[in-house]
Amino acid sequence: MKLRVLGCSGGVGAGLRTTSYMVDDDILLDAGSGVGELFLEEMSHIRHIFLSHSHMDHTAFIPFLVDSIFERLTDPIIIHAQQETIDALQAHIFNWVMWPDFSKLPREDNAVLKYEPMKPGEKIWINGRQIEMIAVNHTVPGVGYRVSNETCAFAYSGDTSTNDNFWNVLNSYDNLDLLIVEVAFANRQSKLAQMAKHYCPATLAEDLSKLKHNPDVYITHLKPGEEMAILSEVKAAIRRFNLKTLVGDEVFQL
Ligand SMILES: [Zn+2]
Numbered sequence: 001m002k003l004r005v006l007g008c009s010g011g012v013g014a015g016l017r018t019t020s021y022m023v024d025d026d027i028l029l030d031a032g033s034g035v036g037e038l039f040l041e042e043m044s045h046i047r048h049i050f051l052s053h054s055h056m057d058h059t060a061f062i063p064f065l066v067d068s069i070f071e072r073l074t075d076p077i078i079i080h081a082q083q084e085t086i087d088a089l090q091a092h093i094f095n096w097v098m099w100p101d102f103s104k105l106p107r108e109d110n111a112v113l114k115y116e117p118m119k120p121g122e123k124i125w126i127n128g129r130q131i132e133m134i135a136v137n138h139t140v141p142g143v144g145y146r147v148s149n150e151t152c153a154f155a156y157s158g159d160t161s162t163n164d165n166f167w168n169v170l171n172s173y174d175n176l177d178l179l180i181v182e183v184a185f186a187n188r189q190s191k192l193a194q195m196a197k198h199y200c201p202a203t204l205a206e207d208l209s210k211l212k213h214n215p216d217v218y219i220t221h222l223k224p225g226e227e228m229a230i231l232s233e234v235k236a237a238i239r240r241f242n243l244k245t246l247v248g249d250e251v252f253q254l
């Protein structure tokens, strides 16, 4: 299984893209501005997009993606997400005002975008890869994902603050090779982190201590300009793992 980081920043700027991860060549986890790293040919292989939540840094490039490859598509792109996330996309993005409703184009019975509501705890198998949706704790209904095949597994937290469920679900399995977990703010912005329901290094340290596995841990969604401060606070607070910052366009072979 191949995992490619298309975008992993908490903001934008030269060289910085917002969240999107590609699994092999056909699945996206979130579709922030990282999708803009893909060539048209690569975009045309995408068949499934799993969304963590509705926020724009995770969804903003779905409209451009669909529009760019509209003519090339023979099968629809399926968006897997909680019903609340799908409702938000339909009401606020694909509403014919912000963007055309591609779930009705070119024809209602043969559209290029298809929604498949999913609930936390559900698992979907796609060509030998299992994707499980896991509830987390964000300002809007939010989830993370555990992605596995017969031999390996990785997990992605989505956007979250303190919770037990994500860690309990990961602990219920025998293996976890790689973990991508968000930490958006430095400790001095812990109040903001609490309000926006993101981790800061102190709260991430508490929650990571719940994990029984010893995966490679990569932190993500760092506020631009705060990367060094957050990383040094995370390293000081968490000794058990060899933590690294995720960088754009990194590829993991699992
Ligand atoms: Zn968010």
Ligand SMILES: [Zn+2]
Pocket (backbone or CB within 6 Å): 055, 057, 058, 159, 221
């Ligand atoms: Zn976010």
